[in-house]
Amino acid sequence: MNEGLLFPPLPHRIESRAPAAARDISLQQFVRHATVTKDTGRVDACRAAFGERYDNLRRHAGAIKSHTLDHLDEYLERFEAAATRAGATVHWAADAASANRICLDIAKRINAKVCVKSKSMATEETRLLPELEAAGVKTIETDLGEFIVQLDGDAPSHIVTPMIHKNRASVARAFVRDLGAPYTEDPGELTMIARAHMRKLFERADLGISGGNFLIAETGSLVICTNEGNADLTVSLPPVHVALVGIEKLIPAMEHLPIFLKLLARSATAQPLTIYTTCVTGPARSAGQGSSADVDGPRELHIVLLDNGRSELLRAPTRELLRCIRCGACLNACPVYKAVGGGHAYGSVYSGPIGATITPHLKGLHNYPDLATASSLCGACFHACPVHIDLPAQLIALREEAARRHLNPAPERVTMKLWRWIMQSPARYRIASGLARFVLSRLDGVDIPLPGPLGAWTSCRTTPRPGAIDFRAWWNERQRTKANCGRPASDRGRA
Ligand code: SF4
Known part of the structure; x- marks a missing residue:
């Protein structure tokens, strides 16, 4: 077996493998086809068998596992x-x-x-x-x-x-x-x-x-x-x-x-x-008495x-992870698992949302510092899980822990600090959003590759064009027009 795929040198970052997998079109097709087929099949099978009772059944299964773990x-x-x-x-x-x-x-x-x-x-x-x-x-x-x-x-x-x-x-x-x-x-x-x-x-x-x-x-x-x-x-x-x-x-x-x-x-x-x-x-x-x-x-x-490492997971916030019955439904439902071409990008035996949550606990968050970011937090994994594990909440907790221990990249920390500072003041937010609109309107949809770590963002995204009117202006106009019992000018022509 290619051991390095599941046991990479540590620390492992999913971002070191994900881009290559994301560019491999055939890999994407195999994984997407198989996971989409399984995921839609699961939804149909559960709906046909259990209908409205499905959510109760998975809560019941989760409760049996929780009781056993307790x-x-x-x-x-x-x-x-x-x-x-x-x-x-x-x-x-x-x-x-x-x-x-x-x-x-x-x-x-x-x-x-x-x-x-x-x-x-x-x-x-x-x-x-x-x-x-x-x-x-x-x-x-x-x-x-x-x-x-x-x-x-x-x-x-x-x-x-x-x-x-x-x-x-x-x-x-x-x-x-x-x-x-x-x-x-x-x-x-x-x-x-x-x-x-x-x-x-x-x-x-x-x-x-x-x-x-x-x-x-x-x-x-x-x-x-x-x-x-x-x-x-x-x-x-x-x-x-x-x-x-x-x-x-x-x-x-x-x-x-x-x-x-x-x-x-x-x-x-x-x-x-x-x-x-x-x-x-x-x-x-x-053979015994009366039996062959x-x-x-x-x-x-x-x-x-x-x-x-499982005993460690018995601590209250992570105990629910041990309810997992390894059905793989969360992998099939996860858009990120599809986008990174399956499990190898995770650098772990367990991949997908359940892998992104248990691996950092079993092998150390410092060894898998960005694995919990391999999720859009769309909640598809939670809805797919037959034992009702709140995987998005577990992923968020891991992200918080990584940020608390400064395991996330320095540019991310600086950006988040700046973002918090801006969001704490309406005046600062107004100035920053006005500045962003000004810059984006000058770029006018032209893609400009940004240098350094920001390059990963611009390499696969188009520069957005700001709307004709910003949100605050639209909102104020709407309130004014409502007060006058009319329809806002910016809404005219909309269905
Ligand atoms: S869907 Fe739930 S039970 Fe199935 S593998 Fe994922 S976490 Fe485990």
Whole structure:
């Protein structure tokens, strides 16, 4: 994988990558087409299924997650006890290094040579795959999108659809180059090529690794949702399975699961449900009194509960961020995510509005000082979020914090100070707006590239022409005319 895309040298500024992506027309088209299709599909699917009840449902889902997070310590212990009773081994990982160490120790103990892995943001976050490869464990991504990204030495660009930035032709080229397959752009044929290749690896694998969409505290179950069935094979074929899951994935009981399943699939891909929803409670059971042995399933099931900064997010102002179910809807709805050509510009495993909010908290605001500015604050992410996370408010709080710590650029600070000084006095505002009108009317719409940091503004914007009459004059005239019960002269001729 091109590690530098998700783990750039720090500090990382999105403005260092965004302009190149914004100029890449094909990239823009792939990302725009895929996100717009998913976003409109989500709106239609939610409207058709829930109608007016949708807002209540997502508030309800958010409340269940909030309740779980308010009592996270209790639910984690309850989960550990139930999973252990079911025969699984629960591990606790405070950070990425300890999570990877647990997985590598298991791989070494069973002398693993081939590992099949299903899609997992937590393993991307801990950079597990390169560590497995360095330890001599050949690891294959089995999610089709992740597999293609792996073949290309690329990095995922979306939390649900990792190859959102690629088209069929690039998949066809990768299969010819790495699998010796005949060139085809037919999606069905491409899928069958990948399937034939992966089946052999599934049969040889001695270790399976996955993430998890939900953990059920009541039963100690791991729930994985996929559309390809690769997670089912990853869990059931290799003799040992390790699931690396963030501690925020807990929900209290099985009765809560349907609410999240309904929202997750519709928000992610506009489906009523993901094609496969796998619920794993303990490893494969051997025959007991009155029950036969399970025909498949791992001999050993390990569940690694990953903290890696999440406990810090439990503080009140950021706790709601842990409600995220990683559906990707906020990415699809976000105009900035589209404009910067997908997730790579964010320089982080998590991209889009949720990435812009959690990354500075998990990795330090000083390391991602401008990520929270990657939003127009239009509110589309908030309306798309199935667990009602107020992402714009979180972004504003991060911007305030960056300004308070002087992490925003010096010219921005000076400009904002000047702006505040002008806005504090009507006289100063009148003089400044009059001056601006005078300068703009002299420029008369001619584009003049400004020097230095202001050049970024003028490089893609046309100098505005001031209106025929300024706002104050228009307003005063309007008030005068109203008083005389007539229509203002400047309004005449308007529809
Ligand atoms: S923040 Fe909300 S919309 Fe975005 S990925 Fe998380 S759950 Fe989905």
